[in-house]
């Protein structure tokens with residue numbers, strides 16, 4: 001049939017399916033086609049698929065971000081489900097990243113979801129984070145916060161950071177358009193005792209949900225270049241009173257050890273930086289970390305520093321008894337156990353130290369560090385936390 005062709009259906013760069021799916025976004029004058037196009041070209045990494053990470057990942061998938069990365073090395077537990085709404089009962093015991101990716105895919109199968117089933121550490125962060133435009137910190141521990149922020153400075157990426165505990169939460173955007181990084185504001189870590197986790201102090205499920213939604217919003221604003229991201233400002237939320245406040249933060253510090261004008265903080269500094277030692281707190285609860293070592297049969301030595309008569313009552317399989325009082329005289333025992341593992345497996349063994357409640361093991365780890373065993377880690381909470389959190393049948397005395 002001759003005659004004029006039909007007018008073309010779309011000239012905006014979005015496919016007909018995208019126009020249909022995201023039509024309510026497109027109708028927003030402040031977001032519109034440009035916002036959606038920017039979002040569809042952006043890649044965002046969510047670190048942690050827990051209470052904060054759940055709504056973040058779900059909203060980012062739903063809203064049509066181009067590529068969504070999720071990194072977490074943990075498995076889903078039943079006591080996660082009251083707040084980690086991306087996971088369901090069917091996934092208890094399964095990797096969180098697998099469960100999160102399945103939910104995101106079910107919400108929006110057009111989004112590319114990349115699964116990183118591992119903990120983000122200084123050893124893999126440059127490699128993983130360099131693949132994304134925007135980083136969202138949804139973790140729950142101090143070493144991760146410093147590590148992720150430092151890596152964002154090294155890679156020059158914006159960071160949307162949030163925290164929720166108990167009935168309160170907060171969020172801000174770091175290292176964005178000349179704004180401060182985490183270290184500008186907190187050059188010295190707070191004492192480890194000031195840093196609680198949900199597993200210590202509890203959390204009302206909806207609180208990380210609210211903060212996570214706000215983090216998703218900030219990530220969308222940064223990725224799609226709309227609005228005024230919360231850089232140099234921090235939003236504070238108090239669930240009991242319902243108050244939301246925004247406080248102004250100090251600007252970027254020219255003397256910051258990481259992003260300051262004369263900073264010598266390079267990729268190499270980053271990779272060799274000991275974040276656990278700097279913050280005096282572990283990335284993950286030690287008892288969980290130790291259980292993973294056991295499950296994966298990774299070579300390690302477990303030194304039990306309780307008095308010998310305590311060790312006789314009950315002890316973990318394969319632990320070596322060296323009471324704290326005689327540790328100094330027995331470094332050779334640890335050396336030879338490490339040599340034996342090296343000869344058998346070719347691998348360097350890690351060293352864990354345990355006691356009844358975690359006090360003597362802390363002293364022992366310090367002593368070991370001072371004497372060249374810098375990889376020794378004390379198991380916080382000791383055998384008591386093993387009995388409470390890992391093996392309820394362990395006979396505690």
Ligand SMILES: Nc1ncnc2c1ncn2[C@@H]1O[C@H](COP(=O)(O)OP(=O)(O)OP(=O)(O)O)[C@@H](O)[C@H]1O
Nearest residue numbers: 048049050051071072074119120139140144198199
């Ligand atoms: N460095 C890291 N790399 C990747 N994921 C991390 C890192 N640090 C923490 N996470 C993850 O961030 C998530 C934080 O979730 P959340 O604060 O809801 O607590 P949880 O650790 O799942 O549970 P609970 O504290 O109740 O035992 C966890 O899934 C944890 O594995």
